Structure formats: C-alpha cells, structure tokens
Amino acid sequence: xxxxFLISLCYRDFSLVTIRILKKFFFNQELQGRVISExxxxxxSMLRLLYQPxxxxxxxxxxxxxxxxxxxxxVEAMELGGEDDEEQxxxxx
Numbered sequence: 001x002x003x004x005f006l007i008s009l010c011y012r013d014f015s016l017v018t019i020r021i022l023k024k025f026f027f028n029q030e031l032q033g034r035v036i037s038e039x040x041x042x043x044x045s046m047l048r049l050l051y052q053p054x055x056x057x058x059x060x061x062x063x064x065x066x067x068x069x070x071x072x073x074x075v076e077a078m079e080l081g082g083e084d085d086e087e088q089x090x091x092x093x
Contacts, residue, residue, distance in 0.1 A: 006039065006046045010055055015062045026070060 005021075008014035025035045049055070050063055 015059045
C-alpha cells in the first residue's frame, strides 16, 4: 500500500492530497521515526520516477515544496493542502 501511496505523488490528480496525508505522518511525533525508516527506500525510488522528463512539472514542484517543508521541519512552512488547493482539486474532478 505504501508503494502505491508514495507513487501517487507523481500524478497531478493525487499529488496535493498525498502531500497533505504525508505531512500528517511525517510531523506526528509518535509515528515520525517509523514512517521515515519504513518509507525511505520507496521514497527514493519515487523521486527517481518523479524526475523523469515525462512527469508533469506541477508534480515536481509539489514534491520539491514538500521536501523543503521536511527540511525546514515546519508544517506551516508550506501552504499546500490549504483551502485554495481543495477548491482546485474540487474543480479538477
């Protein structure tokens, strides 16, 4: 399941939703260590797939922003998953 979940970052329709969920796991003090250790290998594979020439730039930008949030260590540092994104997601379906 986690393989499919992380790979969904490479698809425009799922990228922002996936990031919102990932933020909840990565910034949960109780789950953080386990999530990082169990997802590291597939996360690296996902990055390789994400940065292929045929992957949409929007997905690459979303993933870059998410990685910056992980680096900064602050959920508030990135506004992905806010109300504007929810409206955009609602319009795309």
